[in-house]
Amino acid sequence: MQFELSEEQEKIRDVARRFAAEEILPTLEEEERKHEFRPDRVAKMGSLGFFSCALPEDLGGSGMGFMESVLMAEEIGKVSASWRLPFNMQNLGPALTVAKFGTPQQKEKYLPGWIAGTQLGFFAMTEPDTGSDVASMKTHAVDKGDHYAIHGNKMWISQAQVGDAGLLYAYTDRSQGNKGITAFIIEPKKMKGCTARAIETKLGLHCAPTGEFVFEGMQVPKENVIGKPGDGFRICMWQLNQTRIGCAAGALGVAGGALDLAIGYANERKQFGKPIAQHQMIQAQIADMVVEHQAAQMLVYRAAWLKDHGKPNQYETSIAKLAASEAAVHAANECMKIYGSYGFSTEYPAERFYRDAKSLQIVEGTSNIQKIIISGMATGQTPNRG
Ligand SMILES: Cc1cc2nc3c(=O)[nH]c(=O)nc-3n(C[C@H](O)[C@H](O)[C@H](O)COP(=O)(O)OP(=O)(O)OC[C@H]3O[C@@H](n4cnc5c(N)ncnc54)[C@H](O)[C@@H]3O)c2cc1C
Secondary structure, rough: OOOOHHHHHHHHHHHHHHHHHOOOOHHHHHHHHOOOOOOOHHHHHHOOOOOOOOHHHHHHHOOOHHHHHHHHHHHHHHHHOHHHHHHHHHHHHHHHHHHHHHHHHHHHHHHHHHHHHHOOOEEEEEEEOOOOOOOOOOOOOEEOOEEEEEEEEEEEEEEEOOOOOEEEEOOOOOOHHHHHEHHHHHHHOOOOEEEEEEOOOOOOOOOEEEEEEEEEEEEEHHEEEEOOOOOOOHHHHHHHHHHOOOOOOHHHHHHHHHHHHHHHHHHEEEEEEEEEEHHHHHHHHHHHHHHHHHHHHHHHHHHHHHHOOOOHHHHHHEEEHHHHHHHHHHHHHHHHHHHHHHHHHOOOOOOHHHHHHHHHHHOOOHHHHHHHHHHHHHHHOOOOOO
C-alpha cells in the first residue's frame, strides 16, 4: 500500500491549487454576488488540461487517471464549490460516457469541445417529479423515422441554460421498464423544440448555472443515440458512478477549505485573553474536522485508485461520496460556529461554504441513496461493479 502521490500528481495538484488562488479567488466574491458564470474560465481550465484526465490519449485525453482529476477537483473545491462543477459537466459526465459508449463519429464530433472546455456540457436525468427514482422519468422520445422527437421536462440541470452539447436520458419504450430508457447527445441551442431556463432561486453554488429544459418535440437525429435504444438506464448508472467521484472530490475540497478557514480564524481571534484555538472546545471541534476530512480523503483517493486500476468500485465510490459530503457539511457548520457572528456575515466566506456544502448531500444521489447502494452491496444483495 502506498500513501504518497507521485511527483507528477503533486505537480498537477499544484497547477490546480495555483489556478484556484490566482484565477478564481481574487474575483470570486464579486462573481458570487452577481451570480456570474464565466465560460472563459471553463475554456481556460480546459486549455490547462483540467478536463482531459481519465481519457486515453488516442481520444484527445491526457492518459492520466481519475486520481489526477480528483486532485484537481479537490483543490478547486477548496476555494469554490461552484467551480468544481465543470469537472463533471465537461469530463467525468459527458466526455467519459461518450468515450466509453459512443460511436467513433460521436467521439470525433463531441469529445474535443468538452475536453477543451469550449463546448459547455451537461447531463440531464432529473425532472420535476423524478429525482432519486430515475426510472420514473416522464420525458420520452418518439421514433420519427430519421430522428426522435423528445417531449418532456428536465429540471435542476447544471449548465442547462448555457449548455452546448450534453447527455439526455429519455424513454423510447415505456413498456420495457428501465430497459426502455435511451441515452442521447443533444445540442439544445441548435436542435429545434428545446427551451432552456435558469433556476435563479438556489441557496448556493451561485457561480455554477443550474437550469431547466422544456422539450416540445425536440428533433434529435438517430445518430445521436448513445449505445442502443434501451441502454440508457445502464449508461446512466455507469455515468453516475463516474460523476459521483467528482462530487466526492469537490466535497473533500469543501471540507478541507472550511477546515483551513476555521484554523486560520481560531488562531487569530482572541477571547478571554488568548486565541480561541487555545480553548479546549474549539480544539475538539477542529480535531473532529481534521479526522473526518482525512478519513474522507483516504476514501476518495481509494475509490479513484480502484477506478484507475479497472477494479469494481461502485461500493467504494458511494462510501467516498457519502463520507466526503457529510464531512463537508459538518466542517462548514463547525466553521460557521468558530467564526461566531462573523460566520453569519456575507462579508466572510464561512457562510458560502455552508450554503454550498448542502448541495453535496443532494447531487449524484442523495446521502440516503448512497446508504441504499452501500447497504445493498454490504449485505450481498447487489454486486459491486466498475
Ligand atoms: C445544485 C444542483 C445541481 C444539480 N445538477 C443536476 C444535473 O446536472 N443533472 C441532473 O440530472 N440532476 C441534477 N440535480 C438534481 C439532483 O440530482 C436531484 O435533486 C437528486 O437526485 C435528488 O432528487 P430530488 O431532489 O428529486 O429528491 P427526491 O428523490 O424527491 O428525494 C427527496 C428526499 O427523499 C429521500 N429519498 C428518496 N428516495 C428514498 C428512498 N428510497 N429511501 C430513503 N430516502 C429516499 C432523499 O434522500 C431526499 O432526502 C442537481 C441538483 C442540485 C440541487
